[in-house]
Amino acid sequence: MFEPMTDVVPSFFAWLNQGPLTLTIFLHTVIILPMFWIYKQEKTRLEKES
């Protein structure tokens, strides 16, 4: 599932590019998870306003 770091110069972007799964997990973490948080905040706000 996770490949060992094989790039000539190890870096964050080399890790990100090791395979499709690392990129997918990373993008879901930084995009989808905050959207859940934003969703909950907005829901609370709308419920308060209504």
Next chain:
Amino acid sequence: MAKTSVWSDNRFWQRSAGWITGFAAVLLIWLTFDTAGQIAMGTDEDLKNGVTKRVPGPTVINYKITYEMSDKRGHEVPYIGGNDGKGGSLFQEKQKFFGRDDYSEEEAAALLHLGKLGSQTKNCMNCHTLLGNGAYYAPDLTKAWLDPAWQDDGTMQAMTGKSTKEEAMAEFLQHPSTYPTHARMMPDLGITAEEAKGLVAFLKHMSSIDTNGFPRNFGKIRGAVNGK
């Protein structure tokens, strides 16, 4: 309490888009600086101290360069001055370039600069590909220095009547239309002897750049053994 729909709420989409755009901008700026650091050219000191750089210093033209399969990385990797057997270069074995293997950093850099300007003036990329940029009308030049055809037992040295790879390449570059190499023959571009020397240095340096195995399967052409 009335049923609320967050999905049809403008502010939810605005905040989500703002977050993604902002984060992507930060990531791309970071990527730019990360790339700039990775593609920065090494120095003669790096080569002498055995420091692996993605783009080695100009004096790499003093060393023997080979292209060998790396099991760890899953593709071929340029080795400078020998293979240490652990996936790295030895930076030991030298190889004479036009009779010398003691080019100073300034001399080597001047040669590479001449070759780079020459490659731009003669518009090599109009037919060839260099490091992924250019055309595929003519052979890919990224690893041309390591092409088996130019090695000691290859056909090009015999055809040009030269006994070293660099002399054979320089001779070919000065009179390409004399040598029948390809169905699409290279035209005579009026390259001088000095320009040819610079261009061959440029090609040798380019072959030492770690391109993560690009072009794929180079050196696995029939008759070639480990790109040597």
